[in-house]
Amino acid sequence: MLATINKKMNRKDNFKDYLVEIPNFLSIFVFAFFFMVASPMLIDIAISTDIDIGDLSLIFTFYTIGAVIGQLTSVLYNRKFRKLHVIIASYIITILFIVFLSFSNNLYLFYVFYILIGYLLGVIWIQANEYILESKIKNKDRITTIALSFYPVGAFAAPLVASSVIRSGLSWRFSYYAIIFIISVTIILYLSLIGGRGGRKVIEEKEKVRFKEIFTDSRRNMIFLLITVSIVFYCASETVVSTWSPTFFRNERMFDIQTAGLVISIFWISVIIGRAVVSSMAGKVRSSYVMLGLSAAAIISMIFMIFLKSRYAIFIAMSFTGLGFSGMFPLLISSGCAVYKKGKGVLITILFAASNIGISVAPFLTRFTSRYNITFSISLAIIFMFLVMLLLIVYAVCKNKIAGTKIIITDE
Numbered sequence: 219m220l221a222t223i224n225k226k227m228n229r230k231d232n233f234k235d236y237l238v239e240i241p242n243f244l245s246i247f248v249f250a251f252f253f254m255v256a257s258p259m260l261i262d263i264a265i266s267t268d269i270d271i272g273d274l275s276l277i278f279t280f281y282t283i284g285a286v287i288g289q290l291t292s293v294l295y296n297r298k299f300r301k302l303h304v305i306i307a308s309y310i311i312t313i314l315f316i317v318f319l320s321f322s323n324n325l326y327l328f329y330v331f332y333i334l335i336g337y338l339l340g341v342i343w344i345q346a347n348e349y350i351l352e353s354k355i356k357n358k359d360r361i362t363t364i365a366l367s368f369y370p371v372g373a374f375a376a377p378l379v380a381s382s383v384i385r386s387g388l389s390w391r392f393s394y395y396a397i398i399f400i401i402s403v404t405i406i407l408y409l410s411l412i413g414g415r416g417g418r419k420v421i422e423e424k425e426k427v428r429f430k431e432i433f434t435d436s437r438r439n440m441i442f443l444l445i446t447v448s449i450v451f452y453c454a455s456e457t458v459v460s461t462w463s464p465t466f467f468r469n470e471r472m473f474d475i476q477t478a479g480l481v482i483s484i485f486w487i488s489v490i491i492g493r494a495v496v497s498s499m500a501g502k503v504r505s506s507y508v509m510l511g512l513s514a515a516a517i518i519s520m521i522f523m524i525f526l527k528s529r530y531a532i533f534i535a536m537s538f539t540g541l542g543f544s545g546m547f548p549l550l551i552s553s554g555c556a557v558y559k560k561g562k563g564v565l566i567t568i569l570f571a572a573s574n575i576g577i578s579v580a581p582f583l584t585r586f587t588s589r590y591n592i593t594f595s596i597s598l599a600i601i602f603m604f605l606v607m608l609l610l611i612v613y614a615v616c617k618n619k620i621a622g623t624k625i626i627i628t629d630e
Contacts, residue, residue: 235354241407243368245346249339250372259380259390267323277332284333286574288340293563301345308338309401320391351562360497362552367493374486432561444613445554446572448606453576455602462584466596485540492544505549506614513607516542520600
């Protein structure tokens, strides 16, 4: 008996365990891919459907709203259904909605389908991340970092696919058909890699944990609150950089549209590279120290990015900004889910809801502040990240104070 326990404790993560999580990685990829695919072809959609481009751009807002609602309600489906069944059913309905969307020429139908698809992909997002957290892999910082690296990969790939479709002389609708293909592959992988695994059933047949049974310790609650608020500010900062910096550079640095787009490409590529580096560090350095270092690097890089005027200096500063942002989100998520032993589904729902609050609030703040000073509006990214760094300092202090007691929150 003791030998069995020691064997489990000393078990090293197997590469095959990572391969099993591929469909969950692809779910994160699809979430970002669908969100970004319409960005470069808004003009083409507007011309084809005779819809005002300003009104059409609100589809991103409706998608985010749907995703928030989906993430908040996702855990409710697990009271009666297995995660696998929820994911497969949601994907099948999503395919139907995408088909209807591709034939739509009405603005309000675009809004309706985007909020519905956002809802379904939000539900899948939570289910997939729960699967990842419940996997056999012990190093949760590493697996979470790898998984969430598929978001910037999807965000980077979607504009490339959409642009290629338009340049090939095909209708913008084929970009949505590409998503259907990716989803179909994902469904097949879920059925083949996860559908036949008995270990997943054991996890889902455990006694359901009530909300009040999770948040029973005030010290753990304080730690979790610090992480949750940090995620809100972090996502607000990232959203300002990823959505508003092209406009800032076009207006203030006179970049053309291709160069402004290149800046964002550099950002996402750096995020991808940074997450690969951070995943290799997971388990070797405390995540709280890594996050403090990354937040400081991001703040310094953004200051240079905003106030320098040399084009190449801005490119370099943006690449370091992406590296600074790279590992923050997955480390915050894995740290938040490690606070409590029970209720992973509830925890991840709260944390991702917090992320969408930050994403939703940022555009309104930049739009308001840009009316008075566009430099200040982009500088909101620095302010938000500075608040993240302050919260992380408090988080590290709180962890040190409770170290050595029974209420220890460990870094994997």
